Amino acid sequence: METQKIEKPAPMIETVLSIESPPARAGFLRALGAIIWKDLAAELRSRELLSAMLVFALLVILIFNFALELDAQTRYNVAAGVLWVTFAFAGTLGLNRSMAMEKDRGCLDGLLLAPVDRSAIYFGKMFGNLIFMLLVEVIVLPVYSLLYNVNLFQPGLIVVTLLGSMGYVAVGTLLASMAVQTRTRDILLPILLFPVMIPLFIAAVKASGGFLQGIPMDEIWPWLNLLLVYDVVFIAVAFMVFDYIVEE
C-alpha cells in the first residue's frame, strides 16, 4: 500500500519530466530500452545467469545422450524433443534468476517507482529474458549439431525456435514475477509454467521435428499457426494482467 501512494510521482517532478520527455511513444521505447540495457549490463558484469543456463543446458543434453542412447537412427527422430526439453529446463533457471535478482535487492520496487508505464517494465523484462534464451539457443544448437552430427541450420527451425522462445518468455516472465513473490518460489515456477506451456511445447516439437525430417510444408503449417496464436494470445493476456502482479 505504501508504494501505491508513491507510485505516482509528485506533480512537480511530473512537470519537470514532461518538459524534457519526448512524446509518450518515444518515452515508452526509451524506458523499454533502458530496462533491457540494465539487464544486459548487469549480466555482462556478473555473467552468472548466462553461464548457469548454458552449463545446465549442456549437462541436460549430455544426460539425454545416456538416457536415450542417441544412436544415429534415433537422433533425427528425437532431436526436436531433446532440444525443447533442454530449452525449457534452462529457461526456467534463467527466468527464476532474472526475477529473483530484482526481488532480492529491492530493484523491483525501484523499477515500480520509476515514472514509466508498467507495461514497459513487463516488456523490458520479457525482451531481456528473450535475449538470454536466444543466446543460450545460439550456442546450444551448433554444439548439438556438432556432437550428434545432425544438421540444425535450417531457416524453418530458426523461425520455430524464435516463435517458441517468444511464447515461452511471454508467459514465463509473467509467472516468474508471480512465483518470486511467494514463499515457495524456487519450486513454484516450473509447476506454474509447464502445464500452461504444453500446447507451445507440442507445437514447437512437432514443427521442429517436421523441419528436421523434411516433412512437406503443408503438414507443418498448422503447428506454426498454433505457435503464432499462442504467442499473440499470451503476450496480450500477460500485458493486460501484469499490472495486478506487481501492484503492492
Next chain:
Amino acid sequence: MASKPVALKILDIITILLLLVATGLVFFFAPLERVMGLVQKVFYFHVAAGWVGMLGFLVAAMVGGIYLARGERKWDIVGLASVEIGMAFAFINVVTGSIWARPIWNTWWTWDPRLTTATIMLLIYAAYLMLRSGIEDPDRRARFGAVYAIVGFISVPLTFFSARLFRTIHPVVIGTNQPGAEGAFDMTADMRLVFFFSLFTFSVIFVDLLWHRIRLGQLQDQVEQLKLKFNV
C-alpha cells in the same frame, strides 16, 4: 454468520432427490447399450462430471476477471470455491472414463487429446492451489489466484487443439465422430433423456456445493480476522 438460509436447505433436499432420481433413471430406465452392455451406463455421469468440471473452471476464470476489475473479496471466495469443486468433478470424470475405457479400449489410459487435456487441466488447477498456499497476504493471494485462473483457463482450449492435431480414438457422442473413434454409439430417445437429466442434476449439484463452499469461505475469512484481532 447467520444460520443456514432456508433457500439453501430446500436446494439441498432438491439436489439429493434429483441425484436419486438420476441414479434410478441411469440404472432402471435407460436402455442397455447393445455392444458395450452395462459399462456404458458410466457415460451419463462421466459426461455430466466433466461438464461440471469445465463449468467450475470457467466460473473461476470469469470471477477472476471480475475480481481484478473490482477488487472485492467475495469474488475471490467464489473463485477458489469453483476451482475446488471443478477439480473434484474433473477427477471423477477422469476416473469414470478409465473405468469405461478398460473394457472398451482394453486399456485404463491412452494419450488421447481429451484424456491429455483433462489431466493437464487437473495439473493446472493443482498448481493454482499450490500458488495460493504459498502466499500469506490475502489480497495478493486473491490477485495472483485470479491471474492464474485466467491464464490457465485460456491455455486449456489451446492444449486440446494441439493434442487434437494428433489422431484421436475418443468417441464423440454429440456431433460428428473422427474416423477411428472406438466405442461410439448413437443415443436413443430414452438415453438422451437420461443424459440431459444427468447434466441438469450435476449442474444443480454444482450450484448447491458452490453455495456451501462460499459460505465456508466467508467463515474462513471471519476466523482469519478474529485470529488477527486477538493474536496481536
